[in-house]
Amino acid sequence: MENNVKEVACHSENVTSCRKSHHPERVKKDLTTRLNRVEGQIRGIKGMIDNDVYCDDIITQLSATQSALNSVAKILLEGHIKGCVVDRISEGDDEVLDELVVTIQRLMKK
Template identity: 55%
Template sequence: MRSEAERRKLVNRLKRIEGQIRGIIGMLENDAYCNDILIQSAAVNAAVNAFNKELLANHIRTCVARDIREGKDETIDELVATLQKLMK
């Protein structure tokens, strides 16, 4: 379970990303210069990465730590698999 403050913070990040995506769509619809669109796309990628880092850090501090303390070692394998997917 995440706190209401954490949930709000994550949702706000995603809403900003959603706005950035809408901005890129508008740029395409208005035939913006390719380089400008690419720069905005890179900004979206950075924002998604920041979201993932925040969510992952909280997951490790809470869920993973709890499961390890409870002896649920399969959580480590799950975390490794998740990290491998994030690093593709």
């Protein structure tokens, strides 16, 4: 992951209100670029299936696509921990730790 990932920060405006992330434009652009690449990979996989490409080759592309999605998730998780989680703990909201455990468990299922 790039050094600028440390700048990813999301903040809870109010625990009871709708929470939003606040990422620097550079990080948003990086995430969008990565997701656009994943979108292209998915279209490519669909084309491979339409063209009856050998299954092992499709599985290889699926693996690469999953890896790319995992990379996006890692960037977001790091920003969430360094931003949201730290902020909410400093505000006395320890429930964020339970939320974080659930989030990590969801990521590990994949």
